[in-house]
Amino acid sequence: xxxxxxxxxxxxxxxxxxxxxxxxxxxxxxxxxxxxxxxxxxxxxxxxxxxxxxxxxxxxxxxxxxxxxxxxxxxxxxxxxxxxxxxxxxxxxxxxxxxxxxxxxxxxxxxxxxxxxxxxxxxxxxxxxxxxxxxxxxxxxxxxxxxxxxxxxxxxxxxxxxxxxxxxxxxxxxxxxxxxxxxxxxxxxxxxxxxxxxxxxxxxxxxxxxxxxxxxxxxxxxxxxxxxxxxxxxxxxxxxxxxxxxxxxxxxxxxxxxxxxxxxxxxxxxxxxxxxxxxxxxxxxxxxxxxxxxxxxxxxxxxxxxxxxxxxxxxxxxxxxxxxxxxxxxxxxxxxxxxxxxxxxxxxxxxxxxxxxxxxxxxxxxxxxxxxxxxxxxxxxxxxxxxxxxxxxxxxxxxxx
Numbered sequence: 027x028x029x030x031x032x033x034x035x036x037x038x039x040x041x042x043x044x045x046x047x048x049x050x051x052x053x054x055x056x057x058x059x060x061x062x063x064x065x066x067x068x069x070x071x072x073x074x075x076x077x078x079x080x081x082x083x084x085x086x087x088x089x090x091x092x093x094x095x096x097x098x099x100x101x102x103x104x105x106x107x108x109x110x111x112x113x114x115x116x117x118x119x120x121x122x123x124x125x126x127x128x129x130x131x132x133x134x135x136x137x138x139x140x141x142x143x144x145x146x147x148x149x150x151x152x153x154x155x156x157x158x159x160x161x162x163x164x165x166x167x168x169x170x171x172x173x174x175x176x177x178x179x180x181x182x183x184x185x186x187x188x189x190x191x192x193x194x195x196x197x198x199x200x201x202x203x204x205x206x207x208x209x210x211x212x213x214x215x216x217x218x219x220x221x222x223x224x225x226x227x228x229x230x231x232x233x234x235x236x237x238x239x240x241x242x243x244x245x246x247x248x249x250x251x252x253x254x255x256x257x258x259x260x261x262x263x264x265x266x267x268x269x270x271x272x273x274x275x276x277x278x279x280x281x282x283x284x285x286x287x288x289x290x291x292x293x294x295x296x297x298x299x300x301x302x303x304x305x306x307x308x309x310x311x312x313x314x315x316x317x318x319x320x321x322x323x324x325x326x327x328x329x330x331x332x333x334x335x336x337x338x339x340x341x342x343x344x345x346x347x348x349x350x351x352x353x354x355x356x357x358x359x360x361x362x363x364x365x366x367x368x369x370x371x372x373x374x375x376x377x378x379x380x381x382x383x384x385x386x387x388x389x390x391x392x393x394x395x396x397x398x399x400x401x402x403x404x405x406x407x408x409x410x411x412x413x414x415x416x417x418x419x420x421x422x423x424x425x426x427x
Contacts, residue, residue: 034061034062034063034080035062035063035146035147035421035424035425036062036063036064036065036145036146036147037057037062037063037064037065037145037146037147037148037149037424038064038065038066038067038140038143038145038147038148038149038168039053039054039064039065039066039067039149039151040067040068040140040148040149040150040151040155040159041068041151041152042068042069042151042152042155043068043069043070043071044066044067044068044069044070044071044074044083044085045071045072045074045075046066046068046151048232048316048340049229049230049231049340050151052229052230052231052232052413052416053230053416053417053420054066054081055078055232055413055417056230056413056414056415056416056417056418056420057417057420057421057424058078058080058081058417059078059080059413059414059417060414060417060418060420060421061080061421062080062417062420062421062424063080063082064080064081064082065082065084065140065143065145066081066082066083066084066085067084067085067086067136067139067140068085068086069085069086069088069136070085070086070087070088071088082143084139084140084143086135086136086139087135093131093135094131094135096135096139097131097134097135097138100134100135100138100139100141100142101134101138103142104138104141104142108141111141111165112141114165115137115138115141115165118161118165119133119134137162140162140166141162141165141166144166144168145168146168146169147168147169147170147171147201147424147427148162148163148168148169148170148171149171149172149173149204150170150171150172150173151173151175152173152175152178153172153173153174153175153178153179153182153193154178154182154189156172156192156193156196157192157196160196160199163199169201169202169427170199170200170201170202171200171201171202171203171204171423171424171427172197172200172202172203172204173203173204173206174203174204174205174206174210174211174213174214174219174224174337175206175210175337176206176210176261176335176336176337176358177261177335179210179213179214179337180210180213180335180337180358181261181335183217190217193217193218194217194218197214197217197218197219197220198218198219198220200219200223201223201427202223202224202225202423202426202427203219203223203224203225204224204225204227204420204423205224205225205226205227206226206227206228206229206337206338206359207226207228207337207338207358207359207362208226208359208362209337209358209359209362210337210358210359211224211226225419225423227416227419227420227423228338228359228362228363228410228411228416229337229338229340229343229411229416230411230412230413230415230416230417231340231343231344231347231407231411231412231413232413233347233407233408233412233413236320236344236347236348238320239317239320239321239323239324239348240324240348240349241323241324241348241349241350241400244327244349244351244393244396244397244400245393246327246389248280249280249281249282250279250280250281250282250327250328250389251282251283251284251325251326251327252271252281252282252283252284252326252327252328252329252330252385253283253284253285253286253322253323253326253328253329253330254267254283254284254285254286254329254330254331254332255285255286255287255319255329255341256286256287256333256339256341257287257288257289258285258287258289258290258291258292258295260334261333261334261335261336262332262333262334263332263333263334263355263375264285264295264332265294265295265298266332266334266376266378266381267283267330267332267381268295268298268299268302268304268308269302269378270332270378270381270382270385271283271302271304271307271308272302272304273378273382274382274385274386275304275307277386279386279389281307282307282309283304283307283308283309283330284308284309284311284322284326285308285309285310285311286311286313286319286322287310287311287312287313288312288313288314290312291310295310296310320344320348323344323345323348323350324348324350326350327350327351328350328351328352328353328385328388329341329342329345329350329351329352329353330353330354330381330385331352331353331354331355331360332355332375332381333354333355333357333358333360333375334355334357334375334376335357335358335375336355336357336358336359336360337358337359338358338359338360338362338363339354339360342354342360342363342364342370343363343407343411346363346369346370346400346403346404346406346407347403347404347407347408347411349400349403349404350400351370351371351388351396351399351400351403352364352370352371352403353370353371353373353381353384353385353388354370354371354372354373355372355373355374355375355381356372356373356374356375357375360372363406363410363411364403367399368399368402369399369402369403369405369406370399370403371384371387371388371399372384
């Protein structure tokens with residue numbers, strides 16, 4: 027009997043930047059620990075803290091001279107080892123319509139490293155980049171998997187008809203889809219994603235990192251501190267949460283509402299706070315460090331997710347694990363992880379009355395009920411959203427593809 031050598035699948039993660047966002051890095055960590063070889067391609071923003079031999083980093087420099095040297099190195103390697111492949115690659119550059127000002131140096135420094143180090147699977151993290159990367163499937167004959175995440179599936183193709191047309195053209199040609207929720211699973215099928223090729227694998231969080239940030243008490247002392255976490259974007263629903271806070275203040279509740287974001291607030295939210303006379307109640311807090319956000323969760327009484335659209339909010343998963351009770355809109359995939367009244371409180375998105383009712387209900391429930399909510403929430407995340415389980419599920423998915 028002939029025995030095959032043990033072969034580890036090589037999966038290229040393309041997210042655009044290295045390191046990637048937290049939830050993508052959690053996926054990378056999980057699948058690398060499961061035995062998959064991970065290639066990382068993208069623009070280097072800072073040093074990558076790689077301690078896993080299964081992760082290989084091919085980062086494109088940002089400085090012009092370094093980028094030029096990086097391009098020349100990859101060009102020469104291809105010219106010597108695979109001249110015909112280089113010729114085909116260059117022909118793609120000249121034949122595919124490119125963005126204005128997209129020079130060969132930009133294009134080559136981005137894609138030649140992938141062509142030089144071909145994986146078995148290219149796992150694209152953002153649907154909007156699919157059309158730009160798709161030539162690699164034709165050129166290298168590799169499998170293509172696309173992650174289906176919130177904005178890129180839920181509203182971008184609605185707002186951008188050309189993008190929707192690109193999805194309808196390319197989705198049927200892909201080898202697999204990773205959906206972060208049942209809601210997105212169903213949305214992707216509108217653009218031609220084959221149901222049999224879609225695998226729902228929920229997001230994971232680094233539970234070991236969060237063990238240092240745990241709430242020890244849910245007793246509300248003076249003012250109730252409510253926090254929301256997320257960038258200043260219409261889909262986060264802050265316009266509605268501010269109106270809800272106004273209602274609660276009018277009902278004589280003692281509230282402090284903090285909106286934690288890494289970007290700067292826009293004029294609209296600042297103006298709304300002023301017009302609603304909420305300057306003494308609402309604070310816009312800029313926190314650059316993720317650990318500072320976790321500390322704020324420990325020091326708060328509940329997390330409010332007023333979003334109009336989400337895939338699965340990692341912030342909610344983190345809060346649930348930390349022990350911070352969650353009040354969330356039922357948008358997107360949130361109702362898939364939160365069972366109303368069991369491990370959190372849900373309300374209908376876009377509905378200010380429902381939001382006020384949910385917050386009021388949380389404030390009024392006895393302490394022992396709050397403890398039950400938080401305990402069941404942590405159990406949900408512990409059992410269903412660990413990095414190791416996430417990595418193992420992706421490994422099986424890759425092997426099936």
